[in-house]
Amino acid sequence: xxxxxxxxxxxxxxxxxxxxxxxxxxxxxxxxxxxxxxxxxxxxxxxxxxxxxxxxxxxxxxxxxxxxxxxxxxxxxxxxxxxxxxxxxxxxxxxxxxxxxxxxxxxxxxxxxxxxxxxxxxxxxxxxxxxxxxxxxxxxxxxxxxxxxxxxxxxxxxxxxxxxxxxxxxxxxxxxxxxxxxxxxxxxxxxxxxxxxxxxxxxxxxxxxxxxxxxxxxxxxxxxxxxxxxxxxxxxxxxxxxxxxxxxxxxxxxxxxxxxxxxxxxxxxxxxxxxxxxxxxxxxxxxxxxxxxxxxxxxxxxxxxxxxxxxxxxxxxxxxxxxxxxxxxxxxxxxxxxxxxxxxxxxxxxxxxxxxxxxxxxxxxxxxxxxxxxxxxxxxxxxxxxxxxxxxxxxxxxxxxxxxxxxxxxxxxxxxxxxxxxxxxxxxxxxxxxxxxxxxxxxxxxxxxxxxxxxxxxxxxxxxxxxxxxxxxxxxxxxxxxxxxxxxxxx
Amino acid sequence: xxxxxxxxxxxxxxxxxxxxxxxxxxxxxxxxxxxxxxxxxxxxxxxxxxxxxxxxxxxxxxxxxxxxxxxxxxxxxxxxxxxxxxxxxxxxxxxxxxx
Numbered sequence: 106x107x108x109x110x111x112x113x114x115x116x117x118x119x120x121x122x123x124x125x126x127x128x129x130x131x132x133x134x135x136x137x138x139x140x141x142x143x144x145x146x147x148x149x150x151x152x153x154x155x156x157x158x159x160x161x162x163x164x165x166x167x168x169x170x171x172x173x174x175x176x177x178x179x180x181x182x183x184x185x186x187x188x189x190x191x192x193x194x195x196x197x198x199x200x201x202x203x204x205x206x207x208x209x210x211x212x213x214x215x216x217x218x219x220x221x222x223x224x225x226x227x228x229x230x231x232x233x234x235x236x237x238x239x240x241x242x243x244x245x246x247x248x249x250x251x252x253x254x255x256x257x258x259x260x261x262x263x264x265x266x267x268x269x270x271x272x273x274x275x276x277x278x279x280x281x282x283x284x285x286x287x288x289x290x291x292x293x294x295x296x297x298x299x300x301x302x303x304x305x306x307x308x309x310x311x312x313x314x315x316x317x318x319x320x321x322x323x324x325x326x327x328x329x330x331x332x333x334x335x336x337x338x339x340x341x342x343x344x345x346x347x348x349x350x351x352x353x354x355x356x357x358x359x360x361x362x363x364x365x366x367x368x369x370x371x372x373x374x375x376x377x378x379x380x381x382x383x384x385x386x387x388x389x390x391x392x393x394x395x396x397x398x399x400x401x402x403x404x405x406x407x408x409x410x411x412x413x414x415x416x417x418x419x420x421x422x423x424x425x426x427x428x429x430x431x432x433x434x435x436x437x438x439x440x441x442x443x444x445x446x447x448x449x450x451x452x453x454x455x456x457x458x459x460x461x462x463x464x465x466x467x468x469x470x471x472x473x474x475x476x477x478x479x480x481x482x483x484x485x486x487x488x489x490x491x492x493x494x495x496x497x498x499x500x501x502x503x504x505x506x507x508x509x510x511x512x513x514x515x516x517x518x519x520x521x522x523x524x525x526x527x528x529x530x531x532x533x534x535x536x537x538x539x540x541x542x543x544x545x546x547x548x549x550x551x552x553x554x555x556x557x558x559x560x561x562x563x564x565x566x567x568x569x570x571x572x573x574x575x576x577x578x579x580x581x582x583x584x585x586x587x588x589x590x591x592x593x594x595x596x
Numbered sequence: 597x598x599x600x601x602x603x604x605x606x607x608x609x610x611x612x613x614x615x616x617x618x619x620x621x622x623x624x625x626x627x628x629x630x631x632x633x634x635x636x637x638x639x640x641x642x643x644x645x646x647x648x649x650x651x652x653x654x655x656x657x658x659x660x661x662x663x664x665x666x667x668x669x670x671x672x673x674x675x676x677x678x679x680x681x682x683x684x685x686x687x688x689x690x691x692x693x694x695x
Contacts, residue, residue, distance in 0.1 A: 204676070205676050206675070206676055207676075208668055208672040208673070208675065208676075209668070301653050301654055302654040315651060315652045315653065341660055344658040344660075345652075345654055345658075346658075347654065348658075407642075410638065410639050410642070412635075413635060413636035413637075413638060413639050414639060416632065416636065417636055417639075424613060428613075428614075431614070432678060433677070433678075433687050433689055434673075434674075434676070434677055434687055435676035435677060435678075436676065436678065437678065438678035438679065445690060446690055446691055446692065447689050447690050447691065447692045448614070449616075449690075450689065450690045451614040452611075452614045452615055452616035453616050455613075455614055455615050455616070456615055456616040456617060456618070456621075459615075461621070461624075464610075464615055464617065464621065464625070465625055465628060465629065467613050467615060468606060468609050468610055468613060468615065468617075468625055468629065469629055469632060469633075471609045471610075471612050471613040472605070472609045472629070472633075475609060475612065481640060482633075482636065484649055485639055485640060485642075485644060486636075486639060487649035487650055487651055488644035488647040488648070488649050488650075489639050489642060489644065490649070490650040491647050491648055491649065491650045492642070492644070492647060494650055494653070525628075526628050526631075526632065527628070527631050527632050527635055530632070541650075541653075542653060543653030543654060567653075
C-alpha cells in the first residue's frame with residue numbers, strides 16, 4: 106500500500122476522485138505508515154486513527170453520492186502539534202499542555218478540512234516551537250529519516266518527517282524563525298513560509314506573534330501552491346491576517362523564469378557556510394541561470410545582526426505569550442500546590458510544566474523587557490529590525506527574489522548543540538530574517554552532503570508567493586532532488 | 597551597556613515571570629544568558645538615531661463592528677481546567693490572600 110502514498114497530494118486526490126482507490130484505503134495506508142515509522146523516528150505525538158477513518162469514510166460517501174469533492178478530498182494531512190483541533194489533544198510538545206483538548210479548531214485546519222483533507226495526527230515538535238533540532242520536545246526528539254543519529258531540524262521536525270517518510274503528502278508546520286524551512290531542508294522536502302499575515306494564526310498556539318506564520322510541508326512545489334491557496338486569506342478571528350486577495354497559485358507555476366532577477370547576498374552567504382552546502386547552493390544558482398534567470402549581487406548590510414535581533418524580539422514576545430500558562434484554566438498544575446498560595450502555584454506549575462529552553466527564553470525575554478534593559482536591548486532590536494527591512498526593500502527594487510542556503514550546515518547530530526544554546530541559535534542565521542521582515546520564503550531540496558539532504562531558499566516580496574513558487578517549481582522541474590526518498594524500506 | 601549578569605539577576609527576573617527555578621537552573625541560565633546577551637550586545641554599536649522601531653511588519657489596523665458573536669459554553673471553557681468547579685461554572689485556585 107506504500108504506493109498509495111508514494112505520490113503527490115494532487116495525484117492522491119485525482120486517484121480518489123477517479124475511483125481508482127478509496128479515501129479509506131489511502132487513510133489506512135497513511136495511518137499504518139505513521140504508526141510504523143513512529144517507533145523509530147517519533148514523528149507523531151498522536152495518530153488520530155478514529156478521527157481520520159471517519160473523515161475518510163465521509164469523503165467516500167460524498168463521492169458515491171455524486172457530491173462535489175473538495176480540492177484535497179481524501180488527502181491525508183499531518184498537523185504540527187501546536188495547531189488546535191477541536192476535541193483532539195494538542196500539546197505543543199509541552200508537559201504543561203500534556204492533557205489539553207482544545208474546544209476549537211485553527212482556521213487553517215478548518216479550511217483544509219473544508220477542502221476534504223483527512224487529518225491523520227499531530228506531529229512532534231520543539232516545545233512551543235522553540236528550537237532548531239526537535240530536541241526540546243517534552244516527549245523525546247524526532248530522528249532524521251535519512252540518518253537516525255541526526256536531527257530532522259526544528260521546530261516542525263515531526264511534520265517534515267511525516268512528509269519525507271510518506272505518511273502524508275502534506276503536513277502543516279509553523280515558522281517563527283525558520284521552523285518550516287530548516288526542517289524541510291534537513292529532511293529533503295519542500296517547506297513554505299508564507300508572508301506574515303497571509304495565513305490566519307487563529308488556533309496556532311502563540312510563540313512570537315509578530316513572527317509566527319503557518320505553512321505547508323510537501324514533496325512538490327505544486328502541492329505547496331495548492332495547500333497555500335486553501336489556507337490563505339483574511340480571517341475575522343485574526344486581526345493580523347491580510348485582506349490581500351488570494352491569487353491562483355497553481356496558475357503561477359508556468360515553468361518559465363526567463364528574465365527573473367535573483368539576488369544573491371554574496372558577502373552574507375560567504376561566511377561560516379559548510380563547503381558541501383555552499384557547493385550545492387552554487388550548483389542550484391547555476392541551474393536557475395541555465396533556465397534564463399539573471400543572478401544579481403546584492404548587499405544586505407544588516408543581515409549579520411539577524412540572530413541577536415531575532416532572539417531579543419522572539420523571547421520578549423514569548424515571555425508575554427506564555428504568561429497564560431499558569432495552571433488555572435487548562436493544562437498542568439503542580440500537584441503539591443493546593444496547600445500553598447496562588448503565587449506558589451503559578452511559579453511551581455511553570456517550573457515543572459515548562460522545559461529548559463522555554464524557561465531560558467521566558468527569562469531572557471522578561472529580562473530584555475525589564476526596566477533598565479528595554480531601551481538597550483528590546484527597543485534597539487526593533488530599530489535594527491527596521492534597518493533590516495530597509496535592506497530588503499532596496500534589494501527588491503533590483504531583484505524579484507533573493508536566494509540563499511536554508512541552513513549553513515547539513516543536519517547535525519542529536520545532542521551536538523544541546524549544551525550550548527548560542528551555538529544552536531547561530532545555525533538559524535539564514536532563516537530568521539524572513540520572519541523579522543515578514544517575507545515569504547520557500548526551502549527546496551538541492552543536493553546532498555554525503556547521505557543527508559541540503560535545501561536552499563528563495564525569499565520574495567511581501568505577498569508575492571507567486572514568484573517564489575514559480576521559481577521553485579521551475580527549479581524542481583529540471584532537478585531530481587525532491588524525488589529522492591529516505592531509506593525506510595526496513596520499517 | 598556591558599552585561600554583568602548575576603544569579604541574583606536571574607532570580608529576580610524569573611520571579612517577575614512567575615518561574616520558580618531550581619538552583620541548578622539558576623546557575624546554568626546565568627552562564628548561558630550572559631553568553632547570549634554578550635553576543636547580542638553587538639547591535640548596540642549600530643547607529644539607530646532617528647530610526648523608528650518595527651514591532652510589527654503589518655501595521656494595518658483591522659477594525660470590525662463590535663457585535664456579539666457566539667462564544668464557548670462555560671462547560672467547554674472549563675473542561676480542560678486542572679481544578680474546575682463545574683456546578684458553579686468556575687475555575688478553582690489556591691487561596692490568594694492569607695498565605
